[in-house]
Amino acid sequence: xxxxxxxxxxxxxxxxxxxxxxxxxxxxxxxxxxxxxxxxxxxxxxxxxxxxxxxxxxxxxxxxxxxxxxxxxxxxxxxxxxxxxxxxxxxxxxxxxxxxxxxxxxxxxxxxxxxxxxxxxxxxxxxxxxxxxxxxxxxxxxxxxxxxxxxxxxxxxxxxxxxxxxxxxxxxxxxxxxxxxxxxxxxxxxxxxxxxxxxxxxxxxxxxxxxxxxxxxxxxxxxxxxxxxxxxxxxxxxxxxxxxxxxxxxxxxxxxxxxxxxxxxxxxxxxxxxxxxxxxxxxxxxxxxxxxxxxxxxxxxxxxxxxxxxxxxxxxxxx
Amino acid sequence: xxxxxxxxxxxxxxxxxxxxxxxxxxxxxxxxxxxxxxxxxxxxxxxxxxxxxxxxxxxxxxxxxxxxxxxxxxxxxxxxxxxxxxxxxxxxxxxxxxxxxxxxxxxxxxxxxxxxxxxxxxxxxxxxxxxxx
Numbered sequence: 001x002x003x004x005x006x007x008x009x010x011x012x013x014x015x016x017x018x019x020x021x022x023x024x025x026x027x028x029x030x031x032x033x034x035x036x037x038x039x040x041x042x043x044x045x046x047x048x049x050x051x052x053x054x055x056x057x058x059x060x061x062x063x064x065x066x067x068x069x070x071x072x073x074x075x076x077x078x079x080x081x082x083x084x085x086x087x088x089x090x091x092x093x094x095x096x097x098x099x100x101x102x103x104x105x106x107x108x109x110x111x112x113x114x115x116x117x118x119x120x121x122x123x124x125x126x127x128x129x130x131x132x133x134x135x136x137x138x139x140x141x142x143x144x145x146x147x148x149x150x151x152x153x154x155x156x157x158x159x160x161x162x163x164x165x166x167x168x169x170x171x172x173x174x175x176x177x178x179x180x181x182x183x184x185x186x187x188x189x190x191x192x193x194x195x196x197x198x199x200x201x202x203x204x205x206x207x208x209x210x211x212x213x214x215x216x217x218x219x220x221x222x223x224x225x226x227x228x229x230x231x232x233x234x235x236x237x238x239x240x241x242x243x244x245x246x247x248x249x250x251x252x253x254x255x256x257x258x259x260x261x262x263x264x265x266x267x268x269x270x271x272x273x274x275x276x277x278x279x280x281x282x283x284x285x286x287x288x289x290x291x292x293x294x295x296x297x298x299x300x301x302x303x304x305x306x307x308x309x310x311x312x313x314x315x316x317x318x319x
Numbered sequence: 320x321x322x323x324x325x326x327x328x329x330x331x332x333x334x335x336x337x338x339x340x341x342x343x344x345x346x347x348x349x350x351x352x353x354x355x356x357x358x359x360x361x362x363x364x365x366x367x368x369x370x371x372x373x374x375x376x377x378x379x380x381x382x383x384x385x386x387x388x389x390x391x392x393x394x395x396x397x398x399x400x401x402x403x404x405x406x407x408x409x410x411x412x413x414x415x416x417x418x419x420x421x422x423x424x425x426x427x428x429x430x431x432x433x434x435x436x437x438x439x440x441x442x443x444x445x446x447x448x449x450x451x452x
Contacts, residue, residue, distance in 0.1 A: 015373065015374055016373050016376075016403075019373060019374050019375065019376035020376055022376065023327075023376045026325075027324050027325075085355075086350065086351070086353075089350070089351050089352065089353045090325070090353045091349065091350040091351055091352060091353040091354050091355065091356070092350060092355045092356065093346060093347070093350045093356050093358060094355060094356065094357045094358070095357075095358050097357055097358075097359055097360075097371065097375075098358065098359060098360035101359070101360065101363075101367065104366075104367045104370050104371070105366070105367075105370070110374060111374055112374060112375060113355075113357050113375055115325070115355045117325070
């Protein structure tokens, strides 16, 4: 299907066209870039909310509950749930949808499962473009659920306006709470499974960690208790997500982040295209293979070979 | 930089039976064969299955039934797919399906039926050679 037709469908909110476009994005099909560039001016309207946290912390259930609360408030929702791919076979078992069944028949909720396809950082390479496509299809809120995150799966911060870090009672001591990485990216902390013993202690530990934060910040991440199974604490969480957006708007941070994001994105795209161009020219040529053999045989070193190859590439581009 | 297409499969349990050991084994085998498997969990209606298949843009739907409701539910899924204008998804079934029922299911559009004891490699091979990407 030509990109223009697909774009028309996506803008009308047609979910099958949206689903197809996301597949093209995932497969890095040439028409995807085309479609995305046509869609770009229709994006930037959705509030993008990231949900991250360790495996089993209740992210999917939380996302389902947040969605239900937003639906009560007449907001339309898109969800991208990311699960890891196998490092051995590239296959993946995507199981987040199981918890999202209650929204199956709601035409205003679109759920898409996504494999990381080997990408690190908690998201797939295609996630941010998929979010963009959903944004263009007119959804008010787009929720991105990361893979079960360890400590450095922090890519979600580059995609979402508001990041929720979900944690559960009983996992780790107070030193875990002051480590770098995932604990730093939260705009809102959620201690889920609030009925488990130790929930209050967990809240205290996170708050104590926040007390140690010496950065001057206008927004101190609140720590909320939720029980995603019963729905306790969910309306307060959704209120808080809205408050965070208001904060971003009022302080001008939203604009600032937008600029930074556009810069990062442009640079990433250029980097990707340049690298691809470079490797298309090099790979398979006898000179390249020869150089690799020399490096392996210690007759040459990778540092100076890289310098020479890139210099050669730049000259050939100039010509 | 994986620019290759991946086979996306929806593994679903239509109807009311509560046993999904078989479905999970198949899901795992397809995963190990490099496919992206979306598992929907138990007690799906045909409408839910078709909705999920469209939203997830899958190439294959694999359904498992042990309760005996296959003659009603499998054709219903095919009917709904047709109503949505979807004709590029390979639909296969499995579970406890009497041989006598298979011809009618195939006539309804179920491409193949895999009973208990089917080697997993056979299912993987069937999908790989019949899927439309």
